Amino acid sequence: MSGSNARQNVALQQLAAGDVPAYIQVLGQGARAAARELRRADTGLKNRALEAMALRLAASRQLILEANALDLQRGKETGLDNALLDRLALNDARIDAMIEGLHQVAALPDPVGEIDDMRYRPSGIQVGKMRVPLGVIGIIYESRPNVTLEAASLCLKSGNACLLRGGSEASASNAAISSCIQEGLADVGLPPESVQVVATTDRAAVGAMISMPDYVDVIIPRGGKSLIERISREATVPVIKHLDGVCHVYIDTTADPAKAMAIAVNAKTHRYGTCNTMETLLVDAPIADIVLPELARAYAEHSVELRGCERTRALLPQATLATEEDWSAEYLAPILAIKVVDGMDEAIQHIEQYGSHHTDAIVTQDISLARRFMAEVDSSSVIVNASTRFADGFEYGLGAEIGISTDKLHARGPVGLEGLTTQKYVVFGDGQVRQ
Amino acid sequence: MSGSNARQNVALQQLAAGDVPAYIQVLGQGARAAARELRRADTGLKNRALEAMALRLAASRQLILEANALDLQRGKETGLDNALLDRLALNDARIDAMIEGLHQVAALPDPVGEIDDMRYRPSGIQVGKMRVPLGVIGIIYESRPNVTLEAASLCLKSGNACLLRGGSEASASNAAISSCIQEGLADVGLPPESVQVVATTDRAAVGAMISMPDYVDVIIPRGGKSLIERISREATVPVIKHLDGVCHVYIDTTADPAKAMAIAVNAKTHRYGTCNTMETLLVDAPIADIVLPELARAYAEHSVELRGCERTRALLPQATLATEEDWSAEYLAPILAIKVVDGMDEAIQHIEQYGSHHTDAIVTQDISLARRFMAEVDSSSVIVNASTRFADGFEYGLGAEIGISTDKLHARGPVGLEGLTTQKYVVFGDGQVRQ
Numbered sequence: 001m002s003g004s005n006a007r008q009n010v011a012l013q014q015l016a017a018g019d020v021p022a023y024i025q026v027l028g029q030g031a032r033a034a035a036r037e038l039r040r041a042d043t044g045l046k047n048r049a050l051e052a053m054a055l056r057l058a059a060s061r062q063l064i065l066e067a068n069a070l071d072l073q074r075g076k077e078t079g080l081d082n083a084l085l086d087r088l089a090l091n092d093a094r095i096d097a098m099i100e101g102l103h104q105v106a107a108l109p110d111p112v113g114e115i116d117d118m119r120y121r122p123s124g125i126q127v128g129k130m131r132v133p134l135g136v137i138g139i140i141y142e143s144r145p146n147v148t149l150e151a152a153s154l155c156l157k158s159g160n161a162c163l164l165r166g167g168s169e170a171s172a173s174n175a176a177i178s179s180c181i182q183e184g185l186a187d188v189g190l191p192p193e194s195v196q197v198v199a200t201t202d203r204a205a206v207g208a209m210i211s212m213p214d215y216v217d218v219i220i221p222r223g224g225k226s227l228i229e230r231i232s233r234e235a236t237v238p239v240i241k242h243l244d245g246v247c248h249v250y251i252d253t254t255a256d257p258a259k260a261m262a263i264a265v266n267a268k269t270h271r272y273g274t275c276n277t278m279e280t281l282l283v284d285a286p287i288a289d290i291v292l293p294e295l296a297r298a299y300a301e302h303s304v305e306l307r308g309c310e311r312t313r314a315l316l317p318q319a320t321l322a323t324e325e326d327w328s329a330e331y332l333a334p335i336l337a338i339k340v341v342d343g344m345d346e347a348i349q350h351i352e353q354y355g356s357h358h359t360d361a362i363v364t365q366d367i368s369l370a371r372r373f374m375a376e377v378d379s380s381s382v383i384v385n386a387s388t389r390f391a392d393g394f395e396y397g398l399g400a401e402i403g404i405s406t407d408k409l410h411a412r413g414p415v416g417l418e419g420l421t422t423q424k425y426v427v428f429g430d431g432q433v434r435q
Numbered sequence: 436m437s438g439s440n441a442r443q444n445v446a447l448q449q450l451a452a453g454d455v456p457a458y459i460q461v462l463g464q465g466a467r468a469a470a471r472e473l474r475r476a477d478t479g480l481k482n483r484a485l486e487a488m489a490l491r492l493a494a495s496r497q498l499i500l501e502a503n504a505l506d507l508q509r510g511k512e513t514g515l516d517n518a519l520l521d522r523l524a525l526n527d528a529r530i531d532a533m534i535e536g537l538h539q540v541a542a543l544p545d546p547v548g549e550i551d552d553m554r555y556r557p558s559g560i561q562v563g564k565m566r567v568p569l570g571v572i573g574i575i576y577e578s579r580p581n582v583t584l585e586a587a588s589l590c591l592k593s594g595n596a597c598l599l600r601g602g603s604e605a606s607a608s609n610a611a612i613s614s615c616i617q618e619g620l621a622d623v624g625l626p627p628e629s630v631q632v633v634a635t636t637d638r639a640a641v642g643a644m645i646s647m648p649d650y651v652d653v654i655i656p657r658g659g660k661s662l663i664e665r666i667s668r669e670a671t672v673p674v675i676k677h678l679d680g681v682c683h684v685y686i687d688t689t690a691d692p693a694k695a696m697a698i699a700v701n702a703k704t705h706r707y708g709t710c711n712t713m714e715t716l717l718v719d720a721p722i723a724d725i726v727l728p729e730l731a732r733a734y735a736e737h738s739v740e741l742r743g744c745e746r747t748r749a750l751l752p753q754a755t756l757a758t759e760e761d762w763s764a765e766y767l768a769p770i771l772a773i774k775v776v777d778g779m780d781e782a783i784q785h786i787e788q789y790g791s792h793h794t795d796a797i798v799t800q801d802i803s804l805a806r807r808f809m810a811e812v813d814s815s816s817v818i819v820n821a822s823t824r825f826a827d828g829f830e831y832g833l834g835a836e837i838g839i840s841t842d843k844l845h846a847r848g849p850v851g852l853e854g855l856t857t858q859k860y861v862v863f864g865d866g867q868v869r870q
Contacts, residue, residue: 036787040811113810119832125821127831130809134843217843236668238844259866266868352471374565374861375548376475386560386864395869396562396860397554408569408652409673410845413860425831425848426809429821431694433701434830 004030004191015200023200024208027163028215030193031136035161037191039133043110045188046157050106053153053184054099060180061095067176068145075169087143088170098149098177101400105153108399111417112159115426124432129423133159135217137420138209139402140165140231142223145173152181152195154402158420161194163209163216167223168201175199210235220415222403240415243406244330245275245358247388250282250347250373251291252364259385260291260363261298266387267361269302273332275404276359276381276391280327280337282347288340289315304334311340327354344369348376358406359383359391380406380413439465439626450635458635459643462598463650465628466571470596472626474568478545480623481592485541488588488619489534495615496530502611503580510604522578523605533584533612536835540588543834546852547594550861559867564858568594570652572855573644574837575600575666577658580608586655587616587630589837593855596629598644598651603636610634645670655850657838675850678841679765680710680793682823685717685782685808686726687799694820695726695798696733701822702796704737708767710839711794711816711826715762715772717782723775724750739769746775762789779804783811790814793841794826815841815848 007030014023038046057064068090075085111131118128137160139151148164155162166174178197185192198205210219210231219239221231232239249267251260267278283292292315299306306312307326308319319338326337327350341347344362351360361383362373370384381391391414393401398416405411411419442465449458473481492499503525510520546566553563572595574586583599590597601609613632620627633640645654645666654674656666667674684702686695702713718727727750734741741747742761743754754773761772762785776782779797786795796818797808805819816826826849828836833851840846846854 036811039813040807121830121832123825123830125825125830127825130817132810132813135813233671238673238842240844256866262866262868270869370863372475375567376471378474378567378570379859381860381862382565383862384864386862386867387869389869390558390560390562390862390864390867391860395556395558395560397556407673408857409675412857422843422847424814425816425826427816427818427821427825428805429819429825431691431697432821432825433697434705434822434824 004193007193020200020202020204021208024198024205025212025215027193027196027198028136028212030191031161031163031196032215034191034193035133035135038156038159038161038194041159041190043112045190046110046159047106048188049156049185049190050102050153052187053149053181054102056180056183056187057095057099057102057149057177060176061092064095064173064176064180065090067172070172071145071170080169084143084169088145088173090145090173094146098146101150102153105157105400108157108417110157111421116423123435124429126428128426130426131418131421131423134420134422136161136163136215138163138165138216138219138237140206140209140219140221140223140227142167142227143169145170145177147222148174148177148197149181150400151402154400154417154420156194158417160420163196163198165198165205165209171201206231207234210237210239213237220402240403240405240411240419241407242275242403244356245277245404246279246328246330246354246356247276247359247361248280248282248347248351248355249278249361249363249388250341250344250351251284251287252344252362252366252369253284253286254366254369255287255291255363256365257287257291261294263361263363263385263387264291264295265298267389268299268304268336269334270387270389272334274389275330276388277332278336278388279329279331280339280354282339282341282350284344284347285311285340285342288312292316292338299336302334304336306336306338308338309340312338330356344373348373351377351379355379356406358404359388361386361388380404439628442628455635455637455639456643459633459640460647460650462628462631462633463571463647465626466596466598466631467650469626469628470568470570473591473594473596473629476594476625478547480625481545481594482541483623484591484620484625485537485588487622488584488616489537491615491618491622492530492534492537492584492612495611496527499530499608499611499615500525502607505607506580506605515604519578519604523580523608525580525608529581533581536585537588540592540835543592543852545592546856551858558870559864561863563861565861566853566856567859569855569857571596571598571650573598573600573651573654573672575641575644575654575656575658575662577602577662578604580605580612582657583609583612583632584616585835586837589835589852589855591629593852595855598631598633600633600640600644606636641666642669645672645674648672655837673845675838675840675846675854676842677710677838679791680712680839681714681763681765681789681791682711682794683715683717683782683786683790684713684796684798684823685776685779685786686719686722687779687797687801687804688719688721689801689804690722690726690798691800692722692726696729698796698798698820698822699726699730700733702824703734703739703771704769705822705824707769709824710765711823712767713771713823714764714766715774715789717774717776717785719779719782720746720775720777723747727751727773734771737769739771741771741773743773744775747773765791779808783808786812786814791841793839794818794823796821796823815839
């Protein structure tokens with residue numbers, strides 16, 4: 001650990017001297033070195049580290065709550081709103097959930113080292129693809145301090161070192177959690193630089209993290225759209241990003257009305273603030289007068305405000321007229337846009353034009369339409385006869401997720417352990433040369 | 436086709452008016468619209484388009500050769516060197532090879548629509564991953580006009596529209612080939628905008644292509660390192676790039692000397708100008724005096740210049756002393772750097788420090804070392820007991836390749852049809868809602 005200590009001291013000196021880019025670079029060098037050790041850490045060692053972190057977290061519960069109380073105090077003083085304060089707050093139950101999360105990640109299968117598609121080639125060589133860590137992952141996030149632990153555990157299990165930059169409002173909580181993580185790593189002999197929480201709230205730290213491809217292999221921003229857009233624009237390191245979730249449910253004429261009702265109500269009202277919540281409902285014209293009035297009654301029970309096209313308003317006079325902006329709005333609120341369309345082609349075109357390629361569903365009993373919807377809707381999740389709310393890592397069986405990618409390259413949709421890895425080609429021969 | 440024609444006329448007007456960015460944007464809009472049609476084109480239709488292109492190419496052989504003669508004439512006048520002129524030149528044999536390439540791509544399995552990992556979840560939904568086209572691919576390349584056809588055929592087969600920007604030196608050849616491609620597309624009823632060759636050699640065209648994420652999903656540059664670095668730096672669209680190939684062979688003490696000889700000679704001398712050619716040979720100290728003198732004789736027969744470390748020179752006085760620059764040089768020439776190391780750890784560290792994460796091989800009979808080399812060397816291809824020259828799409832069984840990626844995200848190593856696609860989640864239910 002003496003190399004580690006020396007590096008940590010240099011980093012702290014840079015920070016004390018106010019040279020944030022130099023500080024971040026030292027963290028990056030440490031992360032790169034740790035990544036080399038993590039690449040050869042076996043599954044058992046990584047799991048023992050996760051369990052050691054759980055023990056450290058349980059033992060430091062009081063310290064973490066005290067640090068969190070400091071953050072909350074400062075948050076109230078600086079006028080954070082109640083929703084943000086709630087996201088920031090830790091309590092015994094939330095710390096229990098964090099500890100349980102560590103056990104769950106330890107129990108997940110390790111993707112690293114898995115070899116796929118191993119085949120003999122005519123030359124006599126055997127070629128396959130081996131799943132390996134990406135290397136160093138930079139994660140930039142806001143408010144919720146439990147993200148620090150979630151991100152650290154997923155990166156560690158997938159064999160990656162990580163640099164974590166949390167929100168300034170959670171800095172004391174994040175520092176306390178970070179100590180538990182690094183102690184847990186040291187307990188099993190892994191380098192503490194495997195997980196490093198950036199110890200400054202200076203915004204220059206973000207600029208430095210996203211522009212050192214030698215030390216960071218990918219950046220994952222988690223936060224508001226403006227943060228993510230800024231990082232995507234300025235980063236010279238590849239970014240796995242989540243922009244917005246403008247999700248649709250299309251009810252086809254052949255839909256089973258009971259299933260259509262259940263799905264359309266659940267997709268909107270199960271939770272309003274999640275990215276896989278339906279924001280626009282598309283209804284095929286012939287079934288509109290059957291399902292819309294009944295749906296409107298259900299939405300009224302949940303106090304969902306309806307904004308519809310002219311044809312919707314002919315059936316539901318209580319709906320206000322939707323504007324052009326409504327079709328691309330991510331409300332994250334009890335508001336729903338509704339459009340009556342003439343068939344699936346119009347529905348698909350609407351989704352293509354106004355959607356965000358996140359999650360879109362069709363309710364239909366027609367297998368040919370289902371097949372076409374599957375093939376033609378270009379979204380990270382395409383769903384037949386189920387709620388859009390299923391689009392997440394737990395429901396898909398990935399275990400925990402680090403986010404939901406709306407990118408097309410590399411990782412698309414919920415990003416679990418596999419999305420934090422890459423595949424390299426492995427070749428076995430017995431002296432073969434190219435003819 | 437009237438929409439197509441109107442769009443083409445607008446594009447040509449923009450070009451005539453000298454507004455290159457507006458011209459490229461019109462091409463991008465056309466490509467995006469074509470991508471929607473290609474997404475639903477079935478395998479048979481795409482294959483018929485490839486075969487129609489082959490017929491058109493055969494019928495236009497004379498026109499293509501005449502256009503190529505123009506390019507060659509202009510190339511000689513502007514002083515292109517002989518190597519470049521050779522890459523630019525087409526003849527009957529090369530046109531035959533292009534036609535044969537179309538048949539081969541038609542014969543490849545279609546990756547689009549393949550569904551992996553389909554499983555029932557406890558909620559009752561079925562979740563899987565479906566392989567789908569990326570959308571619109573922009574390819575920027577130099578001199579060889581046959582790349583126009585290769586790139587077009589791979590993009591089409593994988594269901595993508597493409598924008599192709601070839602080198603100015605091949606503009607007449609590329610225009611002639613492009614006509615055959617678009618005629619072949621029209622023959623089977625696919626939009627000609629599925630494949631568009633940028634009809635201006637203005638450099639502003641590249642700047643426009645790499646900065647319109649609404650119309651282009653990924654950029655693949657093929658060319659010299661400076662071109663690729665510039666595009667990576669300036670692009671706001673994701674880039675799949677190939678930088679350099681500083682490939683190593685490490686001969687371990689337990690290596691079978693005959694296999695070591697065969698592999699080390701083949702990896703260097705089979706072809707000098709390819710990215711998977713060995714540039715540095717690492718030899719474990721105890722076996723150095725056994726293999727190096729014999730290897731040096733073989734290299735001498737091929738007139739390969741040797742540059743070695745001090746310990747190499749003690750065994751091979753004919754080698755010059757390698758400088759620090761030699762360890763990271765991609766010679767692409769009959770030159771080889773040689774270093775004697777103390778064991779595999781030093782070899783891996785050298786590869787990590789000086790290599791380009793392209794392709795690295797070990798020659799060993801020790802299965803434990805082979806396992807560690809596989810896991811710990813972070814390169815797109817890691818090879819045990821075979822030549823680095825195997826690292827390409829044909830040898831790996833991908834069929835044709837669009838390039839070899841040295842990136843970690845999305846596509847790593849040889850990029851075939853699968854690398855031009857992505858996976859989305861597909862979910863089938865029967866009315867399920869989230870609890």
